[in-house]
Amino acid sequence: MDYEATGSAALAAIAAAPDLAAIEALRVALLGKKGSISALLKTLGAMDAEQRHSQGPRIHALREAVTEALGARKAALDAAALAARLARESVDLTLPAPERAGGSVHPVSQVMDELAEIFADLGFSVATGPEIEDDWHNFTALNMPESHPARAMHDTFYFPDRDGAKNDEGGREMLLRTHTSPVQIRTMLAVSAKEPGGAPLRVIAPGRVYRSDSDATHTPMFHQIEGLVIDRGIHLGHLKWTLKTFLAAFFEREDIVLRLRPSYFPFTEPSVEVDTGYSWQDGRRVVGGSGDAPGHGWMELLGSGMVHRKVIAAGGLDPDQWQGFAFGVGVDRLAMLKYGMSDLRAFFDGDVRWLAHYGFAALDVPTLSGGVGTPL
Ligand code: PHE
Secondary structure (H helix, E strand, C coil): CCHHHHHHHHHHHHHHCCCHHHHHHHHHHHHCCCCHHHHHHHHHHHCCHHHHHHHHHHHHHHHHHHHHHHHHHHHHHHHHHHHHHHHHCCCCCCCCCCCCCCCCECHHHHHHHHHHHHHHHCCCEECCCCCEEEHHHHCHHHCCCCCCHHHHHCCCCECECCCCCECCECCECEEECCCCCHHHHHHHHHHHHHCCCCCCEEEEEEEEEECCCCECCECCEEEEEEEEEEECCCCHHHHHHHHHHHHHHHHCCCCECEEEEEEEECCEEEEEEEEEEEEEECCEEEECECCCCCCCEEEEEEEEEEECHHHHHHCCCCCCCCEEEEEEEEHHHHHHHHHCCCCHHHHHCCCHHHHHHHCECCCCCCCCCCCCCCCC
């Protein structure tokens, strides 16, 4: 049999195959179960030894040459297909990019960032504590022992245990912190553990707090920023200067007038409620000026005071050596005042239309132009 002729006919057909389907058809026709070369291989069985010795290598060589040619042609066709696709699918970089729905920064996050920045300029660092707190840090250490009436005023969310009774972890009831003041204790304890009597310290503690309360001006979750300064010889004047300086930077005006009223918090002595003067502009309260001026008023802004001796002691510091002031301010309220929002509940509804209106571009430069003067 003329294997050479068979071979060159097969190789010519393979070289001429126009596409992958034609290659596959040729593979089946030549090497498949019923293919012509497979049939040739089968004839070897019927040959005598001498014939097989002379024919065998020629048939095998033929099969090898065909197999190789099929592979080579397939690779060439693949490469051509890829090259064609690359030429076809070029990207036009001059086309305008599709518009992307941009996220925005929530006003509460924006205000917290602004406050962190203002207080950083005054030498404060940021401290944090857990939102799931125990009653010792939230109440007892802040001079509110069990059965203290102020505990009832906080409308606390307690964690019930399996029997529905108040939970008790290592003798301490667990709750959602009702204010950021427990971070005062945690910060003092952390500092005094590292270095006995290791004050001074200046921190702010921003975060979520929880109270069982819900109406137009109260949500069960809201945000506070705690401020704490512990040093030697700290007095109310430092507190007032710090508050005035931070409010001037935050509201971006020089004419902040504060009114300090005696108040009561178990963890400060004396305690001071701080009001700020405001006026009306376009039906909106605008912070600034004296509240006693005609058409002006005073609004309550925050609670503060000199840190109680018992609280300094609970923080592991010696109250004869260290004094300090603390304040707690509602972040949501500050945001409403500065950016003119009227309904607190809308803050936490998660409505993207509200966010698109009141949110801040993530990459905006902060609104604060410069620093706020010399540190304390
Ligand atoms: N923790 C108080 C509150 O939530 C505010 C406060 C903080 C008062 C620090 C005095 C000192 O109402």
